[in-house]
Amino acid sequence: MIWLILLPLVWASLAFILGAGRGKWLAIAGLAAQTGLAFDLAAKVGAGGTAISHTIGGWGAPLGIDLTADGLSAAMLLLTQCVALPLAVYASAYYKRDEAAGAYFWPLAGFLISGLNALFLSADLFNIYVTLELVGLAAVGLVAAGGGAQQVAAALRYLFATLVGSGLYLLGVALIYGAYGTVSIEVLTPLVTSETPRLMWIAGGLMLIGLMLKTALFPFHFWLPPAHGGAPAPVSALLSALVVKASFYLILRLWIGPFGPLIAAAEWLAWLPALLGTLAIFWGSWRAIRAERLKLLIAYSTVAQLGYLFLIFPLLTGHGAIQAGVMQAFAHGLAKAGMFVAAGVLIKATGQESVAGLAGAVERLPITLLAFGLAGMTLMGLPPSSGFLAKWQLIEAALDRGYWWLVVVVLAGGLLAAVYVFRVLRQAFLLAPPGQTVATVPRILEWTAFALAAASVLLGLRGVELMQLVGVVA
Amino acid sequence: MTTNELLPLAVLASSLLPGLVIFALPEGWTTLRTTLNLFGAIAKLVLVAVLLAGVSAGEEFGVRFAVLPGLDLAFKADALGLLFISLSAVLWLFTTFYAIGYLEGAPHRSRFFGFFSLCVTATMGIAMAANLFTFFVFYELLTLSAFPLVVHRGTDKAMKGGTIYLAYTLIGGTALLTGIVWLHHLLGHTEFAHTGIVAALGPEYAGQLKIIFLLLIAGLGVKAALVPLHGWLPQAMVAPAPVSALLHAVAVVKAGAFGIVRIVYEVYGVEFAQSLDLLAPLAVLAAITIVWGSFRALFQDNLKKRLAYSTISQVSYIVLGVALFGPVGTIGGLVHLVHQGIMKITLFFCAGNYAETLGIHKVSEMNGAGRRMPLTTLAFSIGALGMMGAPLTAGAISKAWLSDGAAAAGMDWAIWVLWTSSLLNAAYFLPILWRAWFRLAQAAWPEEHIPARGWRETAWLLLLPPLATAIMTMAAGMLAESPGSPLEWAKLIAEREYRQGATLP
Numbered sequence: 001m002i003w004l005i006l007l008p009l010v011w012a013s014l015a016f017i018l019g020a021g022r023g024k025w026l027a028i029a030g031l032a033a034q035t036g037l038a039f040d041l042a043a044k045v046g047a048g049g050t051a052i053s054h055t056i057g058g059w060g061a062p063l064g065i066d067l068t069a070d071g072l073s074a075a076m077l078l079l080t081q082c083v084a085l086p087l088a089v090y091a092s093a094y095y096k097r098d099e100a101a102g103a104y105f106w107p108l109a110g111f112l113i114s115g116l117n118a119l120f121l122s123a124d125l126f127n128i129y130v131t132l133e134l135v136g137l138a139a140v141g142l143v144a145a146g147g148g149a150q151q152v153a154a155a156l157r158y159l160f161a162t163l164v165g166s167g168l169y170l171l172g173v174a175l176i177y178g179a180y181g182t183v184s185i186e187v188l189t190p191l192v193t194s195e196t197p198r199l200m201w202i203a204g205g206l207m208l209i210g211l212m213l214k215t216a217l218f219p220f221h222f223w224l225p226p227a228h229g230g231a232p233a234p235v236s237a238l239l240s241a242l243v244v245k246a247s248f249y250l251i252l253r254l255w256i257g258p259f260g261p262l263i264a265a266a267e268w269l270a271w272l273p274a275l276l277g278t279l280a281i282f283w284g285s286w287r288a289i290r291a292e293r294l295k296l297l298i299a300y301s302t303v304a305q306l307g308y309l310f311l312i313f314p315l316l317t318g319h320g321a322i323q324a325g326v327m328q329a330f331a332h333g334l335a336k337a338g339m340f341v342a343a344g345v346l347i348k349a350t351g352q353e354s355v356a357g358l359a360g361a362v363e364r365l366p367i368t369l370l371a372f373g374l375a376g377m378t379l380m381g382l383p384p385s386s387g388f389l390a391k392w393q394l395i396e397a398a399l400d401r402g403y404w405w406l407v408v409v410v411l412a413g414g415l416l417a418a419v420y421v422f423r424v425l426r427q428a429f430l431l432a433p434p435g436q437t438v439a440t441v442p443r444i445l446e447w448t449a450f451a452l453a454a455a456s457v458l459l460g461l462r463g464v465e466l467m468q469l470v471g472v473v474a
Numbered sequence: 475m476t477t478n479e480l481l482p483l484a485v486l487a488s489s490l491l492p493g494l495v496i497f498a499l500p501e502g503w504t505t506l507r508t509t510l511n512l513f514g515a516i517a518k519l520v521l522v523a524v525l526l527a528g529v530s531a532g533e534e535f536g537v538r539f540a541v542l543p544g545l546d547l548a549f550k551a552d553a554l555g556l557l558f559i560s561l562s563a564v565l566w567l568f569t570t571f572y573a574i575g576y577l578e579g580a581p582h583r584s585r586f587f588g589f590f591s592l593c594v595t596a597t598m599g600i601a602m603a604a605n606l607f608t609f610f611v612f613y614e615l616l617t618l619s620a621f622p623l624v625v626h627r628g629t630d631k632a633m634k635g636g637t638i639y640l641a642y643t644l645i646g647g648t649a650l651l652t653g654i655v656w657l658h659h660l661l662g663h664t665e666f667a668h669t670g671i672v673a674a675l676g677p678e679y680a681g682q683l684k685i686i687f688l689l690l691i692a693g694l695g696v697k698a699a700l701v702p703l704h705g706w707l708p709q710a711m712v713a714p715a716p717v718s719a720l721l722h723a724v725a726v727v728k729a730g731a732f733g734i735v736r737i738v739y740e741v742y743g744v745e746f747a748q749s750l751d752l753l754a755p756l757a758v759l760a761a762i763t764i765v766w767g768s769f770r771a772l773f774q775d776n777l778k779k780r781l782a783y784s785t786i787s788q789v790s791y792i793v794l795g796v797a798l799f800g801p802v803g804t805i806g807g808l809v810h811l812v813h814q815g816i817m818k819i820t821l822f823f824c825a826g827n828y829a830e831t832l833g834i835h836k837v838s839e840m841n842g843a844g845r846r847m848p849l850t851t852l853a854f855s856i857g858a859l860g861m862m863g864a865p866l867t868a869g870a871i872s873k874a875w876l877s878d879g880a881a882a883a884g885m886d887w888a889i890w891v892l893w894t895s896s897l898l899n900a901a902y903f904l905p906i907l908w909r910a911w912f913r914l915a916q917a918a919w920p921e922e923h924i925p926a927r928g929w930r931e932t933a934w935l936l937l938l939p940p941l942a943t944a945i946m947t948m949a950a951g952m953l954a955e956s957p958g959s960p961l962e963w964a965k966l967i968a969e970r971e972y973r974q975g976a977t978l979p
Binding site for chain 1: 628658
């Protein structure tokens with residue numbers, strides 16, 4: 001378990017010392033090992049049916065650092081490694097030799113992944129803050145490493161958002177520590193009841209707002225499209241697929257954990273994230289439909305897809321909602337990573353960033369286009385794909401509770417996604433303008449995009465194990 | 475895994491695997507691609523023959539996989555599914571031959587045949603789905619894999635047709651999904667069963683069940699091109715001829731019609747649907763579609779568009795047969811599923827031949843085509859006469875059973891609908907035949923690609939498939955009472971769908 005956190009730190013440091021040339025092979029090897037570890041952990045949690053804990057150095061709570069993996073964290077760890085490994089393979093071929101951005105990529109990506117893994121495993125609020133900062137700063141660094149003026153501007157905006165977000169979170173943690181004298185989730189959860197002091201409400205509010213800002217939930221999404229749309233393709237993929245999911249995971253973890261009694265005392269609270277999620281779906285889709293640049297379109301699609309994750313909050317009192325959320329996180333994580341890297345190939349090959357510049361791409365880059373199409377299928381929620389299963393579960397959970405408007409939102413969101421996905425595909429099927437030149441791209445770039453997109457579809461044929469794993473909640 | 479579990483999967487794989495390999499083949503490897511295509515098509519026919527023999531002997535074929543806890547991807551090959559499977563498998567073989575001839579030397583053939591195989595796989599999945607969830611999975615797969623075929627030519631016009639197609643089918647799919655999840659929510663499953671499953675819910679759910687029925691039929695009605703959801707079909711005729719032939723006369727529209735059959739017989743149960751008063755409105759909708767499609771066909775000068783409106787009209791014969799309560803109407807509808815397929819594919823093959831050989835796209839250009847291409851025109855005439863319901867053709871059998879079914883159900887107005895449609899069919903087909911056979915040709919054809927050489931009026935691969943399906947049209951009409959005919963199979967299905975042991979004439 002501890003190796004999931006240490007390994008990326010090791011290869012990140014080595015990549016920094018040895019340079020990108022050798023560092024990238026170490027990174028891929030390290031990630032391959034991590035993927036094995038994540039599968040192993042998931043298998044253990046799934047088979048044992050309970051959470052697995054690990055106390056570092058034998059020092060337990062409240063003094064030491066506790067690591068805990070239940071079904072939810074095991075699933076998120078699995079997603080992280082399964083997305084990061086193909087992305088590392090992609091990045092190793094994407095960056096040219098001696099490219100400055102490439103040299104920065106490996107160490108920063110290592111810290112980012114280490115931070116993510118630590119976040120999913122941490123069992124106390126303060127450690128989570130540390131990991132949040134690690135993830136946020138590494139992510140900002142990755143965006144800024146592109147080096148262009150636009151990218152630096154986007155990175156600064158992102159830096160502002162992420163610092164304010166984690167600052168609010170830290171303030172909340174401080175208030176909780178003041179009130180209860182502990183930051184361990186396990187110790188804290190039984191202490192919080194519906195008769196908690198006003199202070200706890202303020203702390204909870206601050207933390208949730210901070211995390212929503214980091215998740216780019218509408219209307220806090222302002223920083224996401226420039227940052228994700230402007231970064232190099234492997235970075236956009238990492239950020240869109242994984243980083244925003246981390247803060248979502250945390251919201252969910254707190255919501256069903258320590259803040260549970262608060263929310264039970266005021267049920268209308270659950271509608272707030274659902275309402276914002278609904279607005280995110282419509283606004284993000286609308287902007288994606290209107291976007292001129294391909295990567296901006298995909299970034300706005302992320303804004304929309306994140307909205308689905310927040311629709312589950314009013315449903316958490318019933319069953320199946322967490323499952324739907326995790327399925328959507330997997331669907332979007334795999335598909336969006338695939339879509340961003342496919343877009344990276346298209347842009348690298350055609351040299352054009354606009355959607356209109358894609359005419360004829362289907363003849364030149366069929367595999368990439370197929371990858372884009374498969375990822376699009378998942379985002380639209382068409383069967384057989386994991387996105388479809390996520391929608392099915394969401395709709396069923398909503399029907400169980402009788403919340404019809406959630407059903408309408410989910411279905412309408414799927415149709416809007418179809419509009420922007422087919423806007424791209426349609427353009428690609430048009431005949432190429434004469435005289436257009438297409439640069440050759442390494443085949444491995446095309447195939448990693450395809451692998452990610454295909455995984456997002458194939459998960460739609462077999463979701464049983466994943467759902468059983470998620471069922472193991474501490 | 476036993477053989478009975480493997481066979482349905484093998485039927486899927488026989489088109490899926492060649493399709494996937496074909497995607498990866500370089501454009502120039504024509505021989506390997508052709509071999510794979512034909513191998514898949516013939517292997518599928520063999521498998522279907524084994525299934526047919528098994529099912530008529532009372533064996534059961536099925537397999538299921540859990541996708542989510544409580545949600546299964548389930549297949550079964552039953553009598554009703556096999557009716558559709560056999561039709562698609564046979565016509566896939568002919569269309570493959572035809573497409574190889576049609577696309578000779580054209581670009582992007584790997585892509586074309588790859589998606590073509592995916593479409594056939596989706597059709598097989600639709601036919602063998604054992605619950606609504608599985609049905610929906612393959613239904614949407616068909617929607618998606620047909621899109622690249624519709625826009626295959628990459629022109630602006632093709633794009634427009636493709637976009638309209640998607641807009642209709644995706645919105646329809648959403649309605650269908652809503653209905654399916656709702657039903658799944660109420661019942662906890664959506665397995666198809668003879669005589670239906672929803673009757674178990676009890677009378678307090680009647681209102682909800684009516685709304686669900688509306689959603690399901692609206693979703694399926696888009697593909698079955700029920701008026702007013704038919705707008706995409708004439709637009710989608712920009713696709714190449716083999717696509718129009720197989721997908722828009724057989725697979726896509728039939729998937730919708732077949733879905734309606736499953737909903738009425740195996741989800742609601744025909745008797746329960748009748749008790750909810752759902753069948754009469756469906757029959758009226760089908761009747762409107764029949765007359766409106768035929769009426770619009772009168773005014774189309776573009777040959778393929780005229781055929782498209784004719785399809786809209788003819789597919790609703792199936793829906794009408796389903797909606798006529800009583801085994802006779804059921805048999806009429808089911809047998810028309812097959813008959814309409816072989817007749818319409820003949821017509822589309824021929825239309826493709828005229829376009830490829832002589833550059834004829836419009837009815838007004840057809841003068842004298844019969845003398846230049848006698849065999850093609852003969853096949854076209856058989857198909858057209860069949861559509862009108864002329865004696866000795868398959869169409870006559872369908873119409874006879876449908877009329878009897880209408881009389882048996884006490885819906886005499888439906889007989890008038892059928893007669894009106896036959897008259898309109900004659901009014902839009904006979905002028906074509908008259909022009910082709912009896913008018914003299916103009917000085918030059920619009921665009922002659924393939925010169926005539928003796929009996930070889932066009933490429934053999936274009937000529938033989940329509941001749942074969944024309945012969946099948948005649949055979950299905952003349953040998954209707956012999957064992958193994960579509961009619962006998964439809965009788966077998968009808969016996970199993972009615973609870974109180976239907977008495978057949």
